[in-house]
Amino acid sequence: MTHRTTPPPRICPDCDGFASVAVTLGGRDVRGHLRTITAHCATCSGTGLVRTRRVREGARA
Structure with a gap:
């Protein structure tokens, strides 16, 4: 059995x-480029992964 x-x-x-996503603000600038902003996920801070908290043994609640 493989593990x-x-x-x-x-x-x-x-x-x-x-x-992370790029959101268009609508319209274009003087040079013809789309105006965009970058939005990051607030939960994972832009990493895409959830960090697990390690609980120390014998720690009090």
């Missing part, structure tokens, strides 16, 4: 792994 060497990464449930 995975590393666990699969946990994909962010809010952005489904697509953490």
Whole structure:
């Protein structure tokens, strides 16, 4: 039986792994380029993965 060497990464449930997007603001600038802004997922901070918190053994709640 084969086993995975590393666990699969946990994909962010809010952005489904697509953490950064370019959003058009409408219209074009003087040179004819689309005006865009980059928006990042607030949950994963633009990484696309969810970080897991490790709880120390014997830690109090």
